[in-house]
Amino acid sequence: MRDFVLFSRKGWTAGDFPSMLDGGRLDTVYQCALTALFMSHRIRRDVGYHAVLNGPPDPPMHLLVDGATLRDVRVDERTWEAVLRSVLSGGTHPGVSVRKAPFQEVVSGLAARPDTALFVLEERGTPIEEAVLSPNNVFVLGDHVGLPRAEERYALRFGEKVSIGRARYLSASVIDILNHTMDRAGR
């Protein structure tokens, strides 16, 4: 199992957001879902993608996209806008769920699974190639503003900082690079 956790500072927590961009950067939430879960003509069934939305009106909300059960989706932003509007308004979609939960609960829940290693992405962390991987690996990352200090400190109780280099990539690109690194490592 591979899990990605995105901390979204301002992502809206109701389905009536004005647009993906103006919904507290739900476009970032979409882009990370794209790179976390999709390969060419195939969904990554062993990936869980979590976004913790901390925007109005009802934060915090844990959005989970479970690759194992995800279906009826395309890879474009409009498709995901419709999915998000639905599940954030009480609707359902196979493999996508929301529940009221803070970042800390999401992180500690994932870290408590057996055989799990947790990593916080940070430019100055241990190079990912040197990190000790487990059967289950959890990667925690911030949105375009980065992970807040308190959340970073909390996540580091369960793991260590890792780095994919000194360059500052889009969150979605970080996930692509991690997926590729993990694919190569056979994880």
Added chain:
Amino acid sequence: MRDFVLFSRKGWTAGDFPSMLDGGRLDTVYQCALTALFMSHRIRRDVGYHAVLNGPPDPPMHLLVDGATLRDVRVDERTWEAVLRSVLSGGTHPGVSVRKAPFQEVVSGLAARPDTALFVLEERGTPIEEAVLSPNNVFVLGDHVGLPRAEERYALRFGEKVSIGRARYLSASVIDILNHTMDRAGR
């Protein structure tokens, strides 16, 4: 300089496409622009992104997004839908241009620059780490269907096949992985 060339089999060549998805998979064209050109809070000024659109009504069309001069853009799909509708309808946007030109002309034009190496992405190519890079590197890739045989053969006159592994990634993910690989190699 780093250039990416996407061969889009069906991408529409006029601004009145029904949607990004139904415009011959212009969503893929957008996603590749995203990963080719954007870092966190920064545009890659040394990247050129080329999409050759072969869909109706007026193929082939060479869409160029020049990182050196690109401005006034956000990273969400709607922004790019508006940009594409504009430039494909005769409008202008800084750093984005279209002209009537086939894939062969785009590829041979890029390959003719001094100090340029060209690579065609293919699962069974030389591992990218073993490829001999140049000051200017051009990467040619197909859309969700892959590069047609004739276009692949043509591009290979100017370079060789390289691989990022046996897994079949989204075109946008391939670009993320190449950008990361090139960043690390200092190219």
